[in-house]
Every structure is written in structure tokens, then in C-alpha cells.
Amino acid sequence: MAKRKKKSFRLIIKTVLCLIYLLISYVLVFSSFRLYLKDKQIIKWSDIKTTNQYSYIEASQMSEAFAVIKEENKQIHFVIEQEKNGSWHTYLVAIKPEDYAKYKDLIDYTYERTDKKVAPLKLYGYPVKISKSIKSLAIKNIENFVPIENKIVLNEENFEQYLTDTYLDTTSEKVHQLNYIIIILLLMAFVLFILIIFTIFDKDKIVDEVDYILEKEIKNKNTKDKPLEKTTSINNKTETNKDDDIEIL
Numbered sequence: 001m002a003k004r005k006k007k008s009f010r011l012i013i014k015t016v017l018c019l020i021y022l023l024i025s026y027v028l029v030f031s032s033f034r035l036y037l038k039d040k041q042i043i044k045w046s047d048i049k050t051t052n053q054y055s056y057i058e059a060s061q062m063s064e065a066f067a068v069i070k071e072e073n074k075q076i077h078f079v080i081e082q083e084k085n086g087s088w089h090t091y092l093v094a095i096k097p098e099d100y101a102k103y104k105d106l107i108d109y110t111y112e113r114t115d116k117k118v119a120p121l122k123l124y125g126y127p128v129k130i131s132k133s134i135k136s137l138a139i140k141n142i143e144n145f146v147p148i149e150n151k152i153v154l155n156e157e158n159f160e161q162y163l164t165d166t167y168l169d170t171t172s173e174k175v176h177q178l179n180y181i182i183i184i185l186l187l188m189a190f191v192l193f194i195l196i197i198f199t200i201f202d203k204d205k206i207v208d209e210v211d212y213i214l215e216k217e218i219k220n221k222n223t224k225d226k227p228l229e230k231t232t233s234i235n236n237k238t239e240t241n242k243d244d245d246i247e248i249l
């Protein structure tokens with residue numbers, strides 16, 4: 001009976017441990033998945049809040065380069081992003097000179113060098129603060145890009161209102177900043193999974209320790225609860241004297 005109780009108790013302990021391991025593993029895997037989605041996410045340019053957010057602009061028009069940053073191997077262009085409701089926004093983007101061919105069709109379509117309609121092109125990159133020199137060149141060249149009917153008077157005061165304070169740098173590749181955290185969380189989940197298997201199919205040390213503590217407590221309890229046996233002194237013990245039957249002469 002005691003053996004059956006012991007096995008039943010071990011089963012309960014193992015089940016509880018496995019459930020705890022399983023719950024923690026689920027939290028770790030779920031957190032890893034959320035971080036993965038966050039790391040993979042590409043934010044629309046109009047929704048960016050910091051310069052470390054990888055984002056995109058869906059350009060329907062693109063200008064020729066109006067500025068070159070030689071030391072960084074970049075050239076700056078104007079682009080127009082058109083919303084579904086018909087409104088449009090002008091932004092600045094930086095591309096590598098050797099990537100110009102990728103955008104040539106869109107640029108030619110913008111300047112009406114071709115009748116072939118070009119679908120909007122998505123440009124991906126990180127926001128970079130616009131320097132004073134780039135801002136100055138943008139103010140001088142904006143009128144060569146924006147159609148006459150949409151002409152704006154751009155100056156230092158209203159620059160950020162129309163062109164924001166950053167440009168999209170397509171020369172920077174996406175940095176996966178959360179990869180190492182995801183790997184650590186998944187490794188922890190894997191270790192817990194191994195513990196679950198070990199707990200189910202082998203004698204788990206934790207369960208053995210619980211058994212030992214339980215047995216010790218039961219023994220101590222039995223010792224305390226057991227009534228003391230009465231001890232009788234040999235002097236009080238009644239015995240029959242064998243010599244009582246002998247007659248004394």
C-alpha cells in the first residue's frame with residue numbers, strides 16, 4: 001500500500017513539474033515569435049518615430065539626383081508617395097550611384113521620357129537626419145521636380161513640414177537587432193523541453209529528493225506519534241519460586 005502511495009505521489013510531482021516546464025516553454029517560444037515579428041516588421045515612412053526603425057516609401061515618382069555625398073557613396077533624390085485618397089507627399093531618399101539602373105524606369109516615367117507607365121516602387125532603408133547642406137540644396141532644387149500646379153515655396157522655416165527632417169537611406173541594409181535575444185529564448189525553451197523528457201522517462205533528481213524528504217518526515221511523525229512501551233522492573237515481575245514445593249526438615 002505504501003509503495004502504491006509513493007508511486008502515486010511521484011506521478012503527481014512529475015506531472016506538476018512537466019506542466020511548469022511546459023508553461024515556461026510556451027512563454028519563451030511565444031515571446032520569441034513576437035520578437036521575430038517585431039524584428040521583421042518594416043514600418044511605413046510616415047509612421048516612423050526613431051532613426052533605428054527600418055521603413056519604406058512607396059514612390060510613384062522619382063527625380064534625378066540633386067546632391068551627392070561622395071565620402072558615403074550616396075546620391076540624393078526627391079520622391080513622391082501618393083496615398084489612396086489622392087494626396088501626395090514629397091520625401092528625400094539616398095541611393096548608391098551603382099543602383100541607379102534599378103530606378104531609371106521610374107525616373108524616366110516621372111520626367112515623361114517614356115509613355116510606358118511604371119508601377120510605384122518600394123524603397124527600403126533607415127531614416128537619416130538631413131544635414132544643412134542637403135537641406136540647402138533641396139530648397140534650391142525642389143522647384144525643378146514638383147509640378148507647377150503643385151509648386152510650393154520651400155524655405156528653412158517650413159522645410160520639415162513638407163520634407164520632414166530625415167531622408168530614407170536605402171544604402172543601409174536591415175540590421176536584425178533582436179536575433180541574439182530570440183536565440184537565447186529558444187535555447188532556454190529547448191533546455192526545458194529536454195527536462196520534460198528527462199522527467200517523464202527517467203528518475204528525476206528533484207522527484208527523488210522530494211521522496212527522500214517525504215519519507216524522512218513520515219518517519220519523524222511516526223516516531224513522535226508512537227506511544228511509549230511500558231517497561232517493567234525485574235523486581236516487580238512475578239515469578240513462581242520452584243523451591244516452594246520443597247519441605248524443610
